[in-house]
Amino acid sequence: MLEWAHTSRMKVAVVGVGRWGYNHVRVLSEIKRMNYDEVGLEDIIVVDSNAARAQYVAELLGTKWVSGVDELLSAHADAAIVAVPTVYHYTVAIRLLPHMDVMVEKPIAASLEEAEVMGKLAEREGRLLAVGHIERFNPVVPALKDRLQSETEKVVSISAQRVGPGPPGGYTLNLGAAHDLLVHDIDVACYLLESLPNQVVAKAYWNKHGFETDIAAIYSFDEKEVLGEFRASWRTSPNLKRRNIIVQLESKILEADYILQTITLEKGLAEHKSKGEYSELISAYTSRARESWSLLGIRKEPLLLEDLHFLRCIQRKEKPINGWEDGYRALKCIIHAIESAKTGSAVNIVWDGW
Missing domain, CATH: 3.30.360.10 (Dihydrodipicolinate Reductase; domain 2)
Structure with a gap:
């Protein structure tokens, strides 16, 4: 049994709100609106190094926003979906994993060495690390x-x-x-x-x-x-x-x-x-x-089902079907x-x- 932290009401961030990150914010907003009983989604936080983009997406979809990872860590989020470009997956994920559960978009990283460091860090910190293998x-x-x-x-x-x-x-x-x-x-x-x-x-x-x-x-x-x-x-x-x-x-x-x-x-x-x-x-x-x-x-919608699975696994302390090991193998x-x-x-x- 995995033993990462569990909270009854969660703050979830989306880091990187380009085309695909925007879609994650959209489906998380729908999950929050539908008020799924088993998923306690309290706040959604949009994060992007482009502050104007972060503010635009947040205002459009009715969420909170910050302009960087440092601000996100101060917001005490419970989980994050990392949708920055692939070459930055490693840099962002290792900043977040000591503090929260993470799902990183596919591929897990640019190299196998980066992917393994991310996975081992998640294990040491008792965190869930999932990979966005949406299919x-x-x-x-x-x-x-x-x-x-x-x-x-x-x-x-x-x-x-x-x-x-x-x-x-x-x-x-x-x-x-x-x-x-x-x-x-x-x-x-x-x-x-x-x-x-x-x-x-x-x-x-x-x-x-x-x-x-x-x-x-x-x-x-x-x-x-x-x-x-x-x-x-x-x-x-x-x-x-x-x-x-x-x-x-x-x-x-x-x-x-x-x-x-x-x-x-x-x-x-x-x-x-x-x-x-x-x-x-x-x-x-x-x-x-x-x-x-x-x-x-x-x-x-596959993306909604994927994000919902991520949140449910956090709440139930279950291993996801798209864990970091699967991302490493792919x-x-x-x-x-x-x-x-x-x-x-x-x-x-x-x-x-x-």
Whole structure:
């Protein structure tokens, strides 16, 4: 049982209120407004080094605000969500962890060394450290996990595609497409398979700033005899975005659309004896059983579910499903993929002690 501090009514801060940090403030405001019985959310504190931005967001959403971490520490907050750029995750988190529980956006840090220091500090201080792997809270992911656990067939392969426009000018303090996008899908794959990959082979293209803009990686989950194929790319027009994952079993395929929150089940061909005519071959092919269902619904926004889980874990003193160890593992997977892409060789992933 974890033993971090618990308070019945919480003050929760959001550190960094750019595009994504703003969304955290928005859903926390909704959680407070809905007055969930098991989550005692008393105050929301907006924190940003840009005081004008902090004040604007606070006034827009009806919260308090401060202009820096020093002021936040004086406010005696109980928890914080860190949504600053990736390169600053470590600097901010180690300031906060001795004083409060923390959820840091994905990836957990820019390097494995930083991630491990953060995790060990949280353990020493008795603090909860979660990582914003939001797709674990997309309703399609637990639905897929439940379905796979009920199946008697083995998973044969898992693949994902995550494409969308990158940062303006190709430069960002959130690093490249692997840290930005690929980290989501390898985390979901490990979560669904309940296994870790032992090798990766990858190919990537880089921009003039040294960030990978397009990366494709094949991971071997030899423990489960599963191959995982993942592609993450910024090389799209501003209006093209796709987020999907496909899991193949021996006689069926499950495909989930993260954005539309739909799952499609496709089974193999129905029994059909063909005389070899083209029309009959097509008839056999189109006779597959196929069904789809939607999980969209009120209060099923993944970010709201993620933030609510974070608050509940603090209140109940429970370990989150997106703990720092999960963030560390996902980061290790993408760092090895980048290494493979740079060297042109397969890279083994060693999990001693993990």
